[in-house]
Amino acid sequence: MxxxxxxxxxxxxxxxxxxxxxxxxxxxxxxxxxxxxxxxxxxxxxxxxxxxxxxxxxxxxxIPAQLEGMRGEARIGATLHKRIDLRRWQAFVRNAKRLREGDQIVFGADVTAVAEARFPDGSWTLAFAGDEPVEVLLERAGQMPLPPYIAGKRPTDEQDRSxxxxxxxxxxxxxxxxxxxxxxxxxxxxxxxxxxxxxxxxxxxxxxxxxxxxxxxxxxxxxxxxxxxxxxxxxxxxxxxxxxxxxxxxxxxxxxxxxxxxxxxxxxxxxxxxxxxxxxxxxxxxxxxxxxxxxxxxxxxxxxxxxxxxxxxxxxxxxxxxxxxxxxxxxxxxxxxxxxxx
The missing domain is CATH 3.40.1780.10 (QueA-like)
Structure with missing residues (x-):
């Protein structure tokens, strides 16, 4: 149709x-x-x-799956989409043209990830560093992933967590x-x-x-x-x-x-x-x-x-x-x- x-x-x-x-x-x-x-x-x-x-x-x-980070001097936004395994997630990436396989993204709060591979739809596999569960890392560095028609109108805040x-x-x-x-x-x-x-x-x-x-x-x-x-x-x-x-x-x-x-x-x-x-x-x-x-x-x-x-x-x-x-x-x-x- x-x-x-x-x-x-x-x-x-x-x-x-x-x-x-x-x-x-x-x-x-x-x-x-x-x-x-x-x-x-x-x-x-x-x-x-x-x-x-x-x-x-x-x-x-x-989960607070919205992340903001840096790849060198380039600002990178990532929204986790689907878990692949314990440390790897498929993510939609903003400013993805600045990203190459093997690049490290620093999200702050001691949270980093490596951009491993690009999917045909433009999303990426992100592999998170360290031993802490990814959920713990997200609680520390992530924000609630409000849909774009809300996030584009106002910033996410603590009230959105509930x-x-x-x-x-x-x-x-x-x-x-x-x-x-x-x-x-x-x-x-x-x-x-x-x-x-x-x-x-x-x-x-x-x-x-x-x-x-x-x-x-x-x-x-x-x-x-x-x-x-x-x-x-x-x-x-x-x-x-x-x-x-x-x-x-x-x-x-x-x-x-x-x-x-x-x-x-x-x-x-x-x-x-x-x-x-x-x-x-x-x-x-x-x-x-x-x-x-x-x-x-x-x-x-x-x-x-x-x-x-x-x-x-x-x-x-x-x-x-x-x-x-x-x-x-x-x-x-x-x-x-x-x-x-x-």
């Missing part, structure tokens, strides 16, 4: 630079079948779902937050429990590739970056049992959705999964493992806007976004939410 079919105009003032406070005070647009759009709040979620439904959260934890982390964050490895879950609070979870709505967690370490623009003119020519994920057997069994009993599996975020769909077979049975996924969902895709999605508002021409268009229909999604823009919803990572129930 043509990528320009997924374009829309967004007033820049609707890009959220800070999250709602409290988190569950964010607005939520409900898109349910052919029913009229509903302007609700995230706090309304318990009444919008049914007892027996299951929300699926991503428990990945964002703001850009969900309450479910448990497993280090993401370089972007599973932002749909940023809206949840202990109080909201307690109300969901009271309503008989279940919850499960899986792990997908979100990569920086989620922010890359689609440069191809046709979706067939776009290559997705792989991300590592895991669903254990017990979790898969409980999700399958919930659906068999008439409950709906509602993915909280496109990251949870993509991993569930990667794990589901042709019959819709969710299987245990561990490994890389580069699933790319566009209109025409047949969803197998999920029955709904809670997600924030995405960038025009992005793979994530293509995904939500696949779930409820491109024209329906364009109309929903036009509705949200007209009513001043806040967009992107720190913005408001939507509940999509096809």
């Amino acid at each position: 043509r990528v320009d079919l997924f374009d829309f105009d967004l007033p820049p003032e609707l890009i959220a630079l800070r999250p709602a406070r409290p988190r569950d005070a964010a607005r939520m647009l409900v898109v349910a079948g052919d029913a009229p759009f509903e302007d609700r709040s995230v706090r309304d979620l318990p009444g919008l779902l049914r007892a027996g439904d299951v929300l699926v959260f991503n428990d990945t934890r964002v 703001d850009y982390q969900t309450m479910f964050a448990a497993r280090d490895g993401a370089v972007a937050a599973p932002t749909a879950a940023l809206h949840f609070t202990p109080e909201l979870i307690a109300r969901l429990d009271e309503a008989g709505i279940g919850r499960e967690t899986l792990t997908l370490h979100v990569g920086a590739g989620t922010f890359l623009p689609v440069k191809a003119e046709d979706t067939e020519d776009h290559a997705m970056h792989a991300e590592w994920g895991r669903i254990d057997g017990a979790t898969a069994d409980r999700l399958n049992a919930a659906r068999a009993a008439g409950g709906r599996v509602i993915a909280v975020g496109t990251t949870s959705l993509r991993l569930i769909e990667s794990a589901a077979d042709e019959t819709g049975t969710i299987r245990p999964f561990e490994g890389d996924t580069s699933i790319f969902i566009t209109p025409g895709y047949r969803f197998r493992g999920i029955d709904g999605l809670m997600t924030n508002f995405h960038l025009p021409r992005s793979t994530l806007f293509m995904l939500v268009s696949a779930l409820v229909g491109r024209e329906r999604m364009q109309a929903a976004y036009a509705h949200a823009i007209g009513r001043g919803y806040r967009f992107y990572s720190y913005g408001d939410s939507s509940l999509l129930l096809p």
